Amino acid sequence: MIDSKYAMVDGASIHYLSREEEGAKNPLIIMLHGFPENAHTWEALMALLPTSLDIIAPDLPGYHLSSPLLNEKDYQVPSLISRMAAFIKKVKKGRQVILLGHDWGGAIAWPLAAFHQTLISKLIIVNAAHPSCFTRAIKTSPLQREKSQYIATLIDRNAERILSDTDFQLLKNMIGNRLFEQESSYSRKLLNDWREPEILSAMLSYYRQMPQQVPQMSVSKKVLDDIRIPEIFIHRPTLLLWGEQDDAFDLSVIDKIEHYVPQITKRFNSSASHWLHREKPEWVQKEMIDFIET
Template structure:
C-alpha cells in the first residue's frame, strides 16, 4: 500500500513523499525527473516492499518545486547544491536504523542529476546507485560542448528557461507536456499514444501539473548544463563556459546504469567514456525502449534492479 507523507527537513524545506514497506527495513529511495513526479515510482515501491523482493522500506520524494513539496520562487534555489541538501537531509531522517545509509538510490532524468552529485560528493549516504537514462555530468558537459547532435537534442532546455514557459506548457490541456511523454519515435510517427499512458495515468499527471510548473522549469533555469545561445539577444554561453572539478565527477560506488537506446534527448554517445568516471559500473543497454523505459518496460527495470541489489 502506497502512503503519502509530508516530511519537514531541518533547513526549512518540506518534501512530499510516497512510501511503501515497513519503517526500519533497509531503505530504497527513488528520484523522479521532469515532467514527472514521485507517483511514477508507485509500482516499483510496491514491488520492492514485498518480503519476497527484499522487503525494503521504499521512499519516493517529490523534488522541491513538484507536487506538494516546498517550491521556493527564486530559480537560484534550484541549483544542484540545494537539491542535494534536500535529499541528503531526507536520507538522514529516514535511514536512522541503518546508520544514515540507503541500500540504494534509484534515479531517472533530473533525479539522476541529483543522484550523480550526491554519489560523488557524499558516497557514505548509500551502498549502491542505480541510474536510469540520466547523463553523467562529465559526459553530458563534453557532449554539450562538442557535439552538434547533443546540442540539437537538448535544444528544448532553452525553451524551458523562457519566462513564459509555464504558461506555454499549460496551454491546450498541457499539449506540449504530452508531447514530451509521447516523443518516442514510433508513437510520434504514428500519431498514437503509448499504451502505458492511460487516461487514469494522464489524470495523475494533470493533477501534478495543475499544482504548478515553475519548480520544474526552475531546474533548467538554475543549471548551466544546456546548449549555448550565442549572439544577441541572449549571448548565453551556458555549457560552453562550464568546467567541473574531478571531485564532482568520480563515483566509486557500485553503480548500475540502465540505458534505453531510443532516447531522443539523450543519445548513447553519453555512455562513451563513462567508465572513467564510474569504475565500478555495470552498464545495461536496452534496445527498443525510450526515455520512458520505467513505464514501457517496468518488469525489465524491476528485474535489473533486483539482480543488482542481490549482488554482494
Template sequence: MTTRTVEANGFRFAVDEAGEGDRLALCLHGFPESRFSWRHQLPLLADLGYRAWAPDLRGYGDTEPKPQDVASYRIERLLEDVAALIDASGAREVTLLAHDWGALVAWTFATQKVRLLERLVIMNVPHPAVFGAVIKRSAAQRRRSWYVGFFQIPWLPERMMTAGRARAIRRAFHGMAIDKSRFPPAVLDHYAANALKPGAMRAMINWYRAAVRYRLQDRDWPKITTPTLIVWGEEDAALGLETLDGTDAYVENLTIRRLPGVSHWVQQEAPEQVNAILREWLVGPR
C-alpha cells in the same frame, strides 16, 4: 503502499512509501514527473527488504512550499534535500535510485559523498562530465537538448507548457514513449494536474534555469566508488547513446544495462524489464 509527509530541510515532502526497516531505497524522479513515476518499483524494493521512499521533489506535486526563485533550485539546495530526507529516514544503509533530473542530482550526490551510499542506480541520464563533453562536440545532441535553451526564457515556457490543460506535458510522455499503452489518459491526467498546481510549472522549469545560471557542469568530478548501475532505454529522444561512452572514467564499479525499443521513460514504460534488472543487481554481490 502509503503516502506520508516527511518534514526535511524546511519542506513538507509528500512521500510514497512501501516496506519497512532500516535499509532505505530513495527514489528520485525527473521532469516533468512525480513520485508516481516509481509506482512499479516501490513494491519490488519492499519485497527485496528495503523501506522504499519516492518523494515529490522540491517544487513538484504535493510537496510544499514551491519556491519561485531560480536560486532555490541550484544543485547545492537539491543535494541538501536528499541529505535531509536520508537523515529523516534514520536508515543505516541507503541505496539511491534516480531518473532524469533526479539522476543528475544523484550523480552529484554520489560524487560529493554527501552521505554514504551502498548502491547507486541511474536511469537514462548520463554522468554530467560525460554529457558536458558530448554536447560540446555533438551537433546532434545539441539539437536534442534544444529545450534547455528554451527554458531559459522568462515566463513563456510556463505559459506554453500549461496551455490547453497542460497539453505539452501530456505530449512529453505520450509523444516520446515507444509503448504508448503505458501512458493511458489516467497517467497523463496525473502529470498534467501536477503541472497545473499553483507555482508548480515555474518551479519545475527553474531546475533548468538554475543548472545553466549556476553552471552545474563546471565542477570537479572525482571518481565514484559506490557500485553503480545504469539502466538505459535506447530509444531516448532527448539523450543519444553516445552520452554513455566514457562513463567508466568516472565510476569505479559500473554496470550498464541497455533496453532496446524503450524510450526515455524507462522505468514506467518497461517496468517488468527494469524490475528484473534491479532484482538481479540489488541482490547480487557488492
C-alpha cells in the same frame, strides 16, 4: 501498502510515498523521479519489488505535494543536493540506502552519490546523464545539442504561458501521448500539477538554474571550447539502466563514463525509451535485484 508521508527539510516539506516494514532494518531504496513527473511514476516498479526491500519515493522539491522553495536559487543543483542529502539522513534510520534516480532525479543522484557517499551503499541510474559526460557531450556532439534544444522553451521567461496555452503539448509529447489518451489516474495527477502555476514554475526552475545551459545549434567554436567539464567521481557500485530509444539523450552521453564511475555496470534495453522504468518495469526490477544481491 503504500503510505503518503511528509518530512520537513530546511524549512520546506517533502512529500513521499512509503512502503516500509516497521523496525525490520531492510535495505532502503530511495527513488528520485524526473521532469515532468512526480513520485507516482514509480508505482509499477514498487509493486514488483520484494517486500524485503523498503521503498521511499519523494516528490522532488516544488513538485506535486512537496512545498515550493522560497527562492529560485534554491533550485540550483548544489542546493538540491544538500536538501536531498538532508532528506535521506532524516528517513534513513540506520538502514543501508540504495539511491535510484531517473532524468532530473538522476541529475541530483549522480553528484549526491559523489559528494555524500557515506549516505549510500549503491547507486542505480535510469536514463540520466552523468554531469561530466553530459557537459562533454554538449561540447562535442551536435546530435546531443540538437536533442537538448527543447530546454530553450522551458527556460524562456514566458514558458509557463507557452505551455499552458498549448495545453502542455510539449510535456505530453515528451512523456508520451498514449499516457494521456488512456486517462489514467497518473496522467490526471500530472495535468493537475502542471495546471498549478506555482508547481509549474518550480519544475521549470530546475532548468532555469542549470549550471551549464545548452548552447544553440549555431554556436561558435569558441563558446564550445570555453565550456568547462566538471570532474565528478563516484566510488560506489553503480548500475546504469538505459532505454536506447531515448529522445533526450544521444548515447554519446555515456562515452567513457568508466573514467568517472569506475565501479559501473551498464545494461541496455533496445526497445525502451527515456521512460524505461514505466515501459519495462519487469526488466528494470530484474536488473535491480541482480545488482542489489551481488
